[in-house]
Amino acid sequence: KRDVAKDLPLTTDTVMYAASLTKAAFAYATMSLVENGTLALDASIATDLPKPLPDYPKYADLAGDERWRKLTPSILLSHRTGFPNFRFWQPGKAYDPNGKLSFWFDPGTRYGYSGEGINLLQFVLENGKGIDVAGLMKTRLFEPFGMSRTSMTWRPDFAENLAIGYDENGKALGHDQRESVRAAGSMDTTISDFARLVAAMSRGAGLKAATYRTWLTPVTRIRSLRQFPTIGLPDTTDNDAISLGSALGVVTFTSPQGPAFFKGGHDDGTNNLFVCLEKTKTCLLMMSNSSNGESIFPYVIDDVLGRTCFPVYWNGYVRYGRPEDKDAAVPDRHPACGK
DSSP states (O other), X not given: OOBTTTTBOOOTTSBEEOTTHHHHHHHHHHHHHHHTTSOOTTSOGGGTSSSOGGGSGGGGGGTTOGGGXXXXXXXXXXXXXXXXXXXXXXXXXXXXXXXXXXXXXXXTSSOOOOHHHHHHHHHHHXXXXXXXXXXHHIIIIITTTTOTTOBSSOOGGGGGGBOOEEOTTOOEEEOOOOOSOOTTTOOEEOHHHHHHHHHHHHHTTTSOHHHHHHHHSOSEEOOBSOSSSOTTSOBXXXXXXXXXXXXXXXXXXXXXXXXXXXXXXXXXXXXXXEXXXXXXXXXXXXXXXXXXXXXXXHHHHHHHHOOOOOOHHHHTOOOTTOGGGGTOSSOOSOTTTTO
């Protein structure tokens, strides 16, 4: 149901919150800038900005720390910034609306999921390159791939067929009408629209073969125990068996069926995930307006795609019918791989 109280069905054209699926879409669109020479993946963002990053009020917290000059588009897109996910969620601390942005490790040295990094690349494109990110997404993705009910901000016409989010207990949370473009997660879309994009990604549509391969090539091995929180937990080699890695906006791994990539999206009342098998170009997209959606994702992956060795534990998914996994120290990380 898109609206339980009104008994309205959720359809493939129902507008839903994309959450962090936005990051994968933004990265894919950004690769077109790399292809035409507008953006250099491995150049310091200092070369793209007209003044030092800390001179901008939004990034004044970084004054006195020159490590910001080590940041590159590749580092930002592959979650190697050293920033926390967001400045108001400091590792090991409660939500702090006044949290200060800072580095928790040297840029480029390891993986650490960060929406701050994705939004910083948007800032660089807009303030250093004069590129309107909403326009970039529209011209590079939404229009070419027929995503007519997708936008980086709220549109009034979405209201006629809109999904309301629900928490773990079925409480209605509504739908945020986002007015600001955020590359880390402001997109509204539909299952039908985003499936078109995922299909395009599986084909490498809109990019030259070499650019597409650069987008999908992992730049670092992921050895964090969980995706959230990344910083503050011990590293592990448990995912080395599937070569879990971070590419540009997506996570890669090796399945029994060959190379695969995926990206999830999570917020209160929103659980999303797509998984693609590269060789067969077979993809699965799941979008839910329930905080309980992720509990069935592992089962659907196995049913639709077969044996993949998808990193269930790393993603933080607690399988439906197995609540004990939530509190287990290391529950069944790779059930499709020999367990």
